[in-house]
Amino acid sequence: MRDLGPARGPLALRVDAALWGAVAVGAVALGLQLVEGMGITGLQQPVFWGVYTINFVYFIGIAHAGTLISAVLRLVGVTWTRPISRMAEVITLVMLCIGALQLLFHVGRPDRAPLFMILYGRFQSPLVWDLISITAYLLASALYLYLPLIPDLARLRDRGGHVAWVYAVLALGWVGNPGQTVVLRRAVNTMAVLVVPIAITVHSVIAFIFVSTLQPLWHSTIFPPYFVVGAIYSGLGAILVTMAVVRVSYELQDRLTDLHFRRLGRLFLVFALVWLYFTAVEHLAVGYSGGAHEREVLWRRFVGAEAPLFWTMIAANGLVPLLCLVSLRRSPMPKTVMAAGAVLIGMWLERYLIVVPSLMAPRLPVAVVSYWPSWVEAGVMLGSLGLFMLGFLAFGRLVPLLPVVELDDPVPANPASRSDGAVLRIVQQAVGGFVVLAVLGVCVWIGLLVDRAFLLDDVPWVAVAVGSVAVPVFLTMAAVVAVVTIILPGARDSAQG
Amino acid sequence: MGVNRMAVVPVVQPVAFPHRVHVDSETVGLSCDICHAGALTQTGAGIPPLWLCASCHAAMPTESDAARDLKAFIDTDRPIPWQRVWRLPAHTFFSHRTHTAVAGIDCAACHGDMASLDAPPIVPLKTLTMADCIACHTREQGGERQVDQRRGGQGPVRPVSASSSPGGDADCTACHR
Amino acid sequence: MALWGMTIDLDLCTGCQACALACKAENNIPDVGTVDVRRGRRIAWMEVLVQTDPHHPGRARFLPRPCLHCDDPPCTKVCPVFATFRDHNGTVGQVYAQCIGCRFCMAACPYNAKYFNWRTYHDPGPGQNPQVSVRGKGVVEKCTFCHHRLLLAEDRARGEGRPLAPGDYVPACVEACPTGAITFGDLADPDSAVAHQARSPRAFRLLEELGTRPKVIHLAARRERDHA
Numbered sequence: 026m027r028d029l030g031p032a033r034g035p036l037a038l039r040v041d042a043a044l045w046g047a048v049a050v051g052a053v054a055l056g057l058q059l060v061e062g063m064g065i066t067g068l069q070q071p072v073f074w075g076v077y078t079i080n081f082v083y084f085i086g087i088a089h090a091g092t093l094i095s096a097v098l099r100l101v102g103v104t105w106t107r108p109i110s111r112m113a114e115v116i117t118l119v120m121l122c123i124g125a126l127q128l129l130f131h132v133g134r135p136d137r138a139p140l141f142m143i144l145y146g147r148f149q150s151p152l153v154w155d156l157i158s159i160t161a162y163l164l165a166s167a168l169y170l171y172l173p174l175i176p177d178l179a180r181l182r183d184r185g186g187h188v189a190w191v192y193a194v195l196a197l198g199w200v201g202n203p204g205q206t207v208v209l210r211r212a213v214n215t216m217a218v219l220v221v222p223i224a225i226t227v228h229s230v231i232a233f234i235f236v237s238t239l240q241p242l243w244h245s246t247i248f249p250p251y252f253v254v255g256a257i258y259s260g261l262g263a264i265l266v267t268m269a270v271v272r273v274s275y276e277l278q279d280r281l282t283d284l285h286f287r288r289l290g291r292l293f294l295v296f297a298l299v300w301l302y303f304t305a306v307e308h309l310a311v312g313y314s315g316g317a318h319e320r321e322v323l324w325r326r327f328v329g330a331e332a333p334l335f336w337t338m339i340a341a342n343g344l345v346p347l348l349c350l351v352s353l354r355r356s357p358m359p360k361t362v363m364a365a366g367a368v369l370i371g372m373w374l375e376r377y378l379i380v381v382p383s384l385m386a387p388r389l390p391v392a393v394v395s396y397w398p399s400w401v402e403a404g405v406m407l408g409s410l411g412l413f414m415l416g417f418l419a420f421g422r423l424v425p426l427l428p429v430v431e432l433d434d435p436v437p438a439n440p441a442s443r444s445d446g447a448v449l450r451i452v453q454q455a456v457g458g459f460v461v462l463a464v465l466g467v468c469v470w471i472g473l474l475v476d477r478a479f480l481l482d483d484v485p486w487v488a489v490a491v492g493s494v495a496v497p498v499f500l501t502m503a504a505v506v507a508v509v510t511i512i513l514p515g516a517r518d519s520a521q522g
Numbered sequence: 523m524g525v526n527r528m529a530v531v532p533v534v535q536p537v538a539f540p541h542r543v544h545v546d547s548e549t550v551g552l553s554c555d556i557c558h559a560g561a562l563t564q565t566g567a568g569i570p571p572l573w574l575c576a577s578c579h580a581a582m583p584t585e586s587d588a589a590r591d592l593k594a595f596i597d598t599d600r601p602i603p604w605q606r607v608w609r610l611p612a613h614t615f616f617s618h619r620t621h622t623a624v625a626g627i628d629c630a631a632c633h634g635d636m637a638s639l640d641a642p643p644i645v646p647l648k649t650l651t652m653a654d655c656i657a658c659h660t661r662e663q664g665g666e667r668q669v670d671q672r673r674g675g676q677g678p679v680r681p682v683s684a685s686s687s688p689g690g691d692a693d694c695t696a697c698h699r
Numbered sequence: 700m701a702l703w704g705m706t707i708d709l710d711l712c713t714g715c716q717a718c719a720l721a722c723k724a725e726n727n728i729p730d731v732g733t734v735d736v737r738r739g740r741r742i743a744w745m746e747v748l749v750q751t752d753p754h755h756p757g758r759a760r761f762l763p764r765p766c767l768h769c770d771d772p773p774c775t776k777v778c779p780v781f782a783t784f785r786d787h788n789g790t791v792g793q794v795y796a797q798c799i800g801c802r803f804c805m806a807a808c809p810y811n812a813k814y815f816n817w818r819t820y821h822d823p824g825p826g827q828n829p830q831v832s833v834r835g836k837g838v839v840e841k842c843t844f845c846h847h848r849l850l851l852a853e854d855r856a857r858g859e860g861r862p863l864a865p866g867d868y869v870p871a872c873v874e875a876c877p878t879g880a881i882t883f884g885d886l887a888d889p890d891s892a893v894a895h896q897a898r899s900p901r902a903f904r905l906l907e908e909l910g911t912r913p914k915v916i917h918l919a920a921r922r923e924r925d926h927a
Contacts, residue, residue: 062836063800064817069739073802073815133800133815133837141799145780152779152803237777238807239909384806388906389764390750391811394739483781565829612823613796613832615847617854624858694784695792699831699847 044411044418051408054401055130063133065401072384072396077131079376080406082231083259084124084413085159086252086372088166090260091117092224096169096217105288108280111428112271113264114170119416120263121166123409125159130405146474148488151233153474157495158227160467164502165220172213172509175199177429194452198514205516212509219501228256240383241319242311251303258296258342259372265289265365267417269358271426280427287353290361294350297368301343322386331382334374341371450514457510464503468496532644533605537595538588545637554629554636555622561629565617569604572596608633608646615697655697701863702789703844704886704914705873706896707763710921711880712747714761719745721875722765725845727827727834729820742814744842745872760920763881765872766791766812766842767905767913774804774813782839789886789914790844798838805839809906810913813841844883845870865891886914 058065068075095110132138146153179199182192199205229249236248265286272281311323326335345367349360381396420426471492478488544550544557555561557570576596584590595602610616621627630636634647722728722745731740748762768791775783775791782797783804805813819836827833830847834840852867865884873883884893896902901918 062816062818064735064740064836068817070741070814071739071811073805131801133802133839134798138799138801141780141797145797147779147781150777150779150803152777152801156779234803238803239773239809240806387811388809389811390748390762391746392739392741394737611796615830615832619858620854624854693786693792694794694797695786695790695843695846696850698794698796699843 041415041418044415047407047411048415049408050404051406051411054404054408058130058401058405059135065399067397067399067402069394069396071387071391071393072381074131074380074384075396076398076402076406077127079373079380080409081124081127081131082252082379083373083376084120084127084409085231086124086228086256086376087260087263087369088117088120088124088162089224089228089253089256090262090264091115091166092169092220093257093260094264096220096224100214100217100221105285108427109264109268109285109289111170111174111424112267112426113260114166115417115420115426116260116263116267117166118163118170119413119420121159121163122416123413125163127409128155143470147483148474148478148491149484151230151237154230154233154491155227157471157491158223158230161495161498161502162220162223162227164464164499165216165223168502168505169213169216169220171195172209172216172505173428174424175209175513176201177425180429181424190449193449194456197453197510198450198516202516205513208508208512208516212505215501215505219498223498225253228252235379241316241322241386241388242383243379245307245311247303247307247310251307254296254299254303255372255375258293258300259368261289261293261296262365262368262372265293265361266369269362271421272358275426277427283357286357286361290350290353290357290364293346293361293364293368297343297346297350297364304339304343318386318388322382325382325386326378331378334378338371338374338378341367342375343371345371453510453514457506460506460510461503464499464506468499468503471495471499533607533642534644535605535642536603537591537642539642540588541636541639541642543640561618562623563619565619567618572599572601575602607643613698614652615699700787700887701885702887702914703849703868704768704789704884704893704897704916705765705844705870706882706893706899706902706916706918708880708882708896708918709760709762710901710918711878712761712763713878714747714749714759715877716747717875717877718763718872718881719743719747721745721871722842725828725831725871726843727821727831729816731817731820735817740815740817742816742840744812744814744840762905762917763872764810764812764905765844765915767810767911767915768842768844770912770914771910773807773809773909773911777803777807779803783841788849790846790849791841792846793839793841793843795832795834795838795840800837800839802839809909809911813839815839845872 066075066077091110091113094106094113098106099110129135129138142153142156146156148154175196176199178192178196179201182189182196199209229252232248232252235243236245238244268281268285268289272278308323308326311319315323325331346364349364349367353360385393385396387393475485475488475492477483478485544552545554554567555563557574558567559570561567572595575592579589579592580596582589584593592602621632622629632648632650636643636647723743726744728742728744731742735741745763745765748764750760750762752758768789770785770789772783772785772791775785778784779801780797780799782795782799783791783793785791800815802815805811805815816834816836816838821833823833828847830851848870849868853863856863856867865888868883870883873881882893882896884891886894886897888894896918897916899918901921902916903919904913904916906913
């Protein structure tokens with residue numbers, strides 16, 4: 026196992042300093058925005074949704090790939106993704122937090138927004154669906170990251186040292202005996218099954234934010250699946266770049282081999298083609314027989330004001346990946362990383378082209394001014410990216426980025442590992458109990474909001490529909506947490522046959 | 523919403539005005555709107571101007587500290603710097619006239635039993651929240667659908683009355699314009 | 700139950716913008732400054748839109764556009780916190796104290812009738828209408844059909860012990876229009892002037908195909924008027 030601990034060396038310090046510098050820039054920009062108002066951004070009328078909305082969609086999109094790599098492929102029995110799965114899950118979790126934060130930067134009253142949406146949320150609004158689905162995805166991906174991590178945490182616990190007790194709490198008394206293995210495997214499989222529909226729901230719901238309006242090109246039934254495909258596409262790009270960086274900086278050529286890049290590159294190619302298909306279909310449908318106003322907006326993309334951005338996007342998302350990925354026999358890593366870099370840029374452009382041009386084409390003859398993001402939005406984006414990288418690196422310094430125990434499977438139970446004392450057990454169960462109570466609290470909250478929808482006669486059927494999907498999902502996750510924190514520590518002393 | 527925005531910092535008045543002496547029918551017997559002149563006719567009830575106090579007190583003997591303080595203000599013709607006790611948040615509109623003259627609500631319903639006070643209140647006698655306003659407004663509605671009183675009307679309430687009839691209605695924009 | 704609505708006769712409209720100015724004065728709409736206006740951040744609850752046509756140079760159409768107070772409002776569907784809603788009189792209200800500034804309703808409105816406070820443009824002070832809030836930064840606002848005037852009129856009527864009479868409640872723009880192009884009243888009352896106007900063969904609803912069922916109905920001009 027690679028030596029973990031704070032990174033040493035001048036390069037690491039410089040990287041850290043740069044990242045914290047980026048975060049500081051973002052913090053200053055955000056602080057000014059909180060004091061002065063949204064006026065210091067480039068937002069205006071009619072483009073009142075801009076970089077923050079774009080980044081919200083973009084970052085949460087990137088967060089989806091972890092689910093695909095670690096959950097979907099695991100469910101269909103693919104094993105070559107095992108080394109990548111934890112990295113992918115870390116990207117998911119951190120990017121999800123950063124993406125959700127963008128919404129807080131976007132609203133005009135962030136001092137009110139979280140509390141008001143919790144207290145007064147109404148189910149007819151896709152933003153409330155967003156709140157629920159992102160909460161569910163956060164919990165699900167945190168669980169899905171944590172559960173397979175338990176054996177590695179046990180290894181770290183067994184190494185001893187100052188912080189061994191932290192690992193001991195989190196490792197839930199894991200020794201790897203058959204009783205524990207069965208429980209953990211069932212829990213992981215349950216989460217693998219659960220996290221996939223949650224992930225699909227998250228980006229579909231984000232698409233619904235656009236679909237539920239009447240803006241030209243937004244009111245499109247293709248948006249939810251299009252957003253999901255685009256999310257996975259950009260996420261795969263992020264994973265490929267991360268894999269390359271981790272392989273080089275941790276010198277893991279033997280674990281993250283050319284095979285992985287080749288296979289992931291092929292998957293990437295598949296998604297490039299799927300994305301191209303969706304893009305072609307969307308534009309064909311509108312261009313062939315869409316309304317006059319919609320066709321006008323579309324034409325601006327092909328030959329008008331947005332043409333440079335549009336064709337750059339097609340090149341970055343379509344042409345470059347196809348050229349790079351068509352033959353991966355030789356040097357797959359540089360080719361896939363190049364494709365991934367292009368896609369990361371291209372997908373941001375795609376989100377931009379979704380948000381901004383439709384707003385710049387109002388139906389009535391109102392004054393239209395071009396949208397130019399200001400330094401504030403750029404600074405906040407820089408800070409967000411810096412925060413993401415810091416989060417990822419922090420994970421890398423605390424837990425192994427590659428699933429060690431899983432890869433060296435099977436590992437015999439280690440009878441020499443320290444026994445979990447009673448205090449430790451109480452702490453574990455208290456933490457588990459706290460999480461379960463929090464999740465039950467979310468279910469109660471959903472119930473209260475549904476009740477209020479009936480009371481105010483505010484489309485109660487939507488409330489019931491959303492609630493009846495969300496509550497069972499949360500309850501299942503609460504059950505998984507309960508089972509794992511209660512049974513795992515207890516099963517350590519059970520018979521090892 | 524549901525958060526008490528009224529003055530919670532204790533307030534000290536420059537003159538220790540006793541409501542009871544002035545309101546009690548056996549002594550002076552003033553009604554609220556004699557001094558708070560806008561209470562029946564305007565949005566804000568107002569505080570009496572110095573000349574109103576002087577119209578009685580200029581010629582009266584000063585028997586108490588409060589009367590002596592008042593005399594000092596009258597003699598030097600300085601307006602008394604009364605400190606505000608009842609305060610609604612800036613985003614809330616309230617008309618005294620609508621509630622007193624039109625709806626016939628007694629002052630004590632919201633302000634409490636001011637007539638019993640021997641000294642100025644340092645905090646409002648009754649702390650009113652939005653829930654209290656809504657409770658009264660929806661009770662006056664009638665009709666099949668009432669906002670559930672259990673909640674105290676917290677949060678936004680969509681109006682449930684079919685008409686803007688006497689008794690007002692829980693129309694958000696009536697108070698939050 | 701009244702259904703407050705408006706008709707705007709484009710044949711009578713001269714594009715003088717008295718309605719827009721009266722609205723600004725009545726509703727404490729801030730002067731955002733020329734810099735912000737050039738950036739597109741004007742706030743104009745009642746806005747006179749000007750439509751020109753490259754095939755008819757030198758001519759323009761004036762289209763006064765307040766909030767259209769739709770009967771099936773797209774904006775109320777997407778508000779996450781119930782800050783905008785359709786009240787029992789059909790008027791679409793906006794509660795600044797509740798708004799979190801997500802601008803979702805702005806995206807949903809096909810008429811661009813909603814505006815955002817990009818800064819705190821002004822504080823409460825003398826010279827403003829005390830019946831209307833002074834909005835701070837970060838909240839969305841829009842035409843309210845001068846709802847505060849309805850409350851004042853109802854107050855007066857209630858105090859005088861009589862029902863609300865037509866002409867008691869008149870928004871500022873209606874009052875200010877020098878040609879009487881704007882008629883306001885109860886669309887549910889078939890005898891009202893506004894209902895009569897709404898039945899005119901020249902009447903049309905803006906963007907009717909979207910199904911918003913607006914209660915501001917425009918009357919098409921009988922002939923094109925030269926641009927002044």
